[in-house]
Amino acid sequence: MSAEIVHLDDRLKAERQDFDRIPIVDLSALRSGEDHAEAVSGLRWALANVGFLYVKGHGVSDALVERTFEAARQLFALPDEEKMAIHISKSGEALRGYTEFGGENTNPGITRDLKENFDVGLTYPGLTGPFQGENQWPALPGFRETTEAYLQAMLDTAVLFLEGVALSLDLDRDFFKPKMTQPMMIQRMIHYPSQAGQIDESSIGIGAHTDYGLLTVLAQDNVGGLQVLNRKMQWVEAPPIPGTFVINISDLMQRLTNDTYLANLHRVVNVSGRQRYSLPCFVDCNADAVIEPLPQCIDGDHPSAYGPISAGQNKLNRYAASFAHLN
Ligand SMILES: O=C(O)CCC(=O)C(=O)O
Numbered sequence: 001m002s003a004e005i006v007h008l009d010d011r012l013k014a015e016r017q018d019f020d021r022i023p024i025v026d027l028s029a030l031r032s033g034e035d036h037a038e039a040v041s042g043l044r045w046a047l048a049n050v051g052f053l054y055v056k057g058h059g060v061s062d063a064l065v066e067r068t069f070e071a072a073r074q075l076f077a078l079p080d081e082e083k084m085a086i087h088i089s090k091s092g093e094a095l096r097g098y099t100e101f102g103g104e105n106t107n108p109g110i111t112r113d114l115k116e117n118f119d120v121g122l123t124y125p126g127l128t129g130p131f132q133g134e135n136q137w138p139a140l141p142g143f144r145e146t147t148e149a150y151l152q153a154m155l156d157t158a159v160l161f162l163e164g165v166a167l168s169l170d171l172d173r174d175f176f177k178p179k180m181t182q183p184m185m186i187q188r189m190i191h192y193p194s195q196a197g198q199i200d201e202s203s204i205g206i207g208a209h210t211d212y213g214l215l216t217v218l219a220q221d222n223v224g225g226l227q228v229l230n231r232k233m234q235w236v237e238a239p240p241i242p243g244t245f246v247i248n249i250s251d252l253m254q255r256l257t258n259d260t261y262l263a264n265l266h267r268v269v270n271v272s273g274r275q276r277y278s279l280p281c282f283v284d285c286n287a288d289a290v291i292e293p294l295p296q297c298i299d300g301d302h303p304s305a306y307g308p309i310s311a312g313q314n315k316l317n318r319y320a321a322s323f324a325h326l327n
């Protein structure tokens with residue numbers, strides 16, 4: 001995509017490239033200030049054609065990721081009453097805490113999610129409204145410190161990645177900065193038991209969905225089970241790759257780019273015979289940031305497909321559809 005308006009002759013138009021494999025982009029040049037042209041063009045291709053990619057060279061230590069997985073395993077191993085004591089419904093508008101099996105269904109009406117999850121977010125003193133407020137913590141030594149360190153590492157990773165995204169759209173590298181002075185960042189931990197027997201869409205780990213917000217940075221353990229829908233409408237596997245995160249575009253980025261960058265459907269099916277744990281971090285803008293299609297993503301062939309919406313309202317609409325306790 002270029003800031004200059006280009007009108008291709010019909011004979012020069014091509015279908016978006018398909019994918020049956022998810023690309024890996026190295027972010028280290030963006031971090032170090034070296035020539036980052038290759039990283040930026042890799043991002044542009046991946047986001048326009050796939051919507052999902054792996055990133056390496058992100059600068060987050062394996063040890064921190066491993067400690068956070070260990071914290072998640074300890075949390076989900078607690079007795080139900082300890083987990084229910086920090087249930088998400090007790091956090092009011094903050095919508096943070098524990099969600100039991102069946103408490104959130106991402107593809108409601110089709111799939112009952114076979115997962116339990118726990119959410120924490122960034123907290124801004126004095127800021128009120130949906131998604132704002134305090135976290136609830138389990139009584140596990142070191143849990144809070146580890147999780148807060150991980151959330152900060154995810155914020156750093158997201159900021160770096162968004163600089164690359166801005167460059168890939170021929171925007172100023174700091175384009176997202178003013179929209180992210182108090183970002184709604186949710187760090188989630190998920191536990192998926194393994195399934196056996198007759199399995200259909202009525203119950204899988206997480207039903208087919210696109211994510212909420214700008215993007216998601218996901219660490220998965222070594223179990224596997226994440227699947228992504230490609231342009232041929234085939235589900236492809238996104239297997240774990242050590243040392244990487246999976247990053248996927250969410251609905252707000254699709255809106256901002258007027259569908260140039262796409263939010264893919266994805267789901268989890270765990271039939272490994274092992275418990276699966278994952279750590280998705282949902283990255284969003286300030287609640288009051290208004291998102292509408294970028295002028296350079298609109299032309300005669302691609303008229304504006306979306307009106308303006310605040311990031312907070314967008315997120316709230318999606319939560320209301322998925323969380324049983326909000327209905
Ligand atoms: O657990 C995973 O690998 C994916 C989780 C996910 O898609 C989500 O929580 O939105």
Ligand SMILES: [Fe+2]
Pocket residue numbers: 209210211216266
């Ligand atoms: Fe997701």
